[in-house]
Amino acid sequence: MSDPTWRRHLRPTLAALSIYDVAPSRAPSRLHANECPEPWPLEVREAIAGVVRELELNRYPHTSGQTLRRVLGERHGCDPDRIVLGNGSDEIISMLLTALSGGPEAGHLVIPSPTFVLYAHAARVLGVDVRAVPLTDALELDEAAMRGALDGAAICFLARPNNPTSSLWDAELIHALVRDHPDTVFVIDEAYADYNPGCSLFNPDGPDNQVHMATLSKIGLAALRVGYCIATPELARALNKVRHPYNVSQTSIAIAEIALTRFADVQAQMIATTIANRGRLVELLRRLPDAEVFPAHGNLVLVRFPDDARAHEVRDRLAAVGVHVKDVTGVPMLGGCLRISVGTDEDLDRLASGLGL
Structure with a gap:
């Protein structure tokens, strides 16, 4: 039997990638x-069960999770329209890369190394050039190397605290990189920030090339698969054009809302x-x-x-x-x-x- 001819339509970038399957x-x-x-606690789980029992399982959720975005907007002190929900942070990462990788002068992705593996994986799926900058021996950002790699970059992911190193990279250096490279979108991934109170770099009035990304997965709600980012209104609109409608289930939305409000x-x-x-x-x-x-x-x-x-x-x-x-x-x-x-x-x-x- 000859090889299937449909294979010629596969993205060449997929050949070198492995499946993320644990x-x-x-x-x-x-x-x-x-x-x-x-x-x-049991009483929380029982309250959640009551909420789930009342869901109209035969109905779609709001296309963009409006009610949960409102809760998150109050939590962060920002306009809910700037918040984009994802099926975990992984979907947010893919949406950002998709939205920011198609310009006439497509730039590359910059990431420190080692860091969260899905940044590079999602970029390579799309054929985005990845430039990984090794951390120092102390597992800190290498300022000179980062500045060199950022020339012409479209996007840079900075996990703070970082996975897998648990490092908390210098805030002043990150602020300087964001300021000095206005043509690059910096995504500050604060998935673990709740475990270092006061470390968040989110500022509702911050520069428009800085995106805040977070997830509920690391703070007790991993089963829901809810991630989100807060971006400038223009970028949020672009992400919503990329985002599939109804990408977060009504079950996840309802459970997240009660956990973040009644049981905060x-x-x-x-x-x-x-x-x-x-x-x-x-x-x-x-x-x-x-x-x-x-x-x-x-x-x-x-x-x-x-x-x-x-x-x-x-x-x-x-x-x-x-x-x-x-x-x-x-x-x-x-x-x-x-x-x-x-x-x-x-x-x-x-x-x-x-x-x-």
Whole structure:
């Protein structure tokens, strides 16, 4: 049988890409996905069930999630029309790249490296040139290298705090880059900002080439798949032309609204507990004599061991007691490293046992 002739229509850029597909973990302690580990109390889940029971499942939601955008607008002190919802941050990333990659002088994407893998993946799907700028040995932004790469760039993603390093890059440097490169759209991804109170760079009156991006996935609502960005009105309109209508389900909208309003105090306590447990996780890892623990600003901690073999030994010891962590030894600059998400008290007890602490 001959090869299907339809293959000639496939984007050539897809050939070199792999599928982002993570097998579900059945480990008792899942410390690999950077989720908020704290469960919602039973009374909250029962209230959510009541809301879901009243949904008209036979009806479409509002095309752009108007009611949730209103809640988020109040949360951020901005016009809801500047807010664009996505099916997770991943869809927002794709929409931004699609909207900003088709001009007559199409520019490239600039990202620090290592950072969130979906920035580069989404860009390469679209055939956008990706220029990755290595971080310094301290996992900070390299100012000179960033400035050189930004010449002619259409878009730059800066995750703050960063994944997988948990770094909180210098705010003044980022402000300077945004100011000095007005032709580039800077997307400040603050998915983990709630775990470092006061660190957000969002300003409703900020420069029009700066976009705020966030997600509910990291603050206790990963199952909903709701991300969003806040952009200048002109860019928000462009993104809405790219965005598919009804891209966020009414179920996700309704649950997000009740969580962010009626149960905002519960969510705040869940985040506070996770921040406290991050401190405990850091202290546990520091008790390992050969571990280098990097400063942690998100709900994840990066730890480096002398070599990959030692990192794999620690990974396997933890797996044996039911703790699943992220092996990032294959990521450039992260040889010997594991990324460990913050867990509950029970998770951390299990991790301590696995490490013999």
